Amino acid sequence: MDVLVGLTPDDAADAEESERLTRRLVAELRNLDLYTLQVLSDGAPPENSKGDLVTADAVALALSAPGGVLTSLVGLLQDWLGRQSARHRVSVTINGDTIELEQATPEERRQLIDAFVRRNGAGGE
Structure with missing residues (x-):
């Protein structure tokens, strides 16, 4: 399953803070059972993807995940957001x-x- 995760830092975050947030999120994602994890810059979609999957100001992560990881991924992102002091946003895109x-x-x-x-896990995992 190909998943695109976009991180949009709080408006008050500067470039250094945004980079630090991305590094921390990537470090946590590496703990999941993933086939690949690719960090993309400037919200550019991964090679061979169809369409503009994230906004230009988002930092995106492309992952190919084995079955059963979607629930873990979303739970990890939810937990990560809950530990942040600012109002950052994370988006998860699967097949549009x-x-x-x-x-x-x-x-x-x-x-x-x-x-x-339910929409994406039943057939994709």
Whole structure:
């Protein structure tokens, strides 16, 4: 399964802070069971992808994941956002279907994530 993760730092974050956030997120993603993890610059979609998958100001990560990792990925991103002091946004795109995660109530995030995983996990994992 090919997944594109976009990180859009809070408006108050400067370039150095954005880079630091990206490094920390990538370090945590490396703990997942992934086939590949590719860091992209300037929101450019991965080679051979179709369409503009993230906004130009987002930092994107392209991953190819084995089955069963989608729930773990989204849980990791949700946890990571919850530990941040600023309002950063993370988007996850699979086959053109995008979910945007940001700091919200746990119940709102759970409902959003459950629906996304159902749409993309059943056939893709």
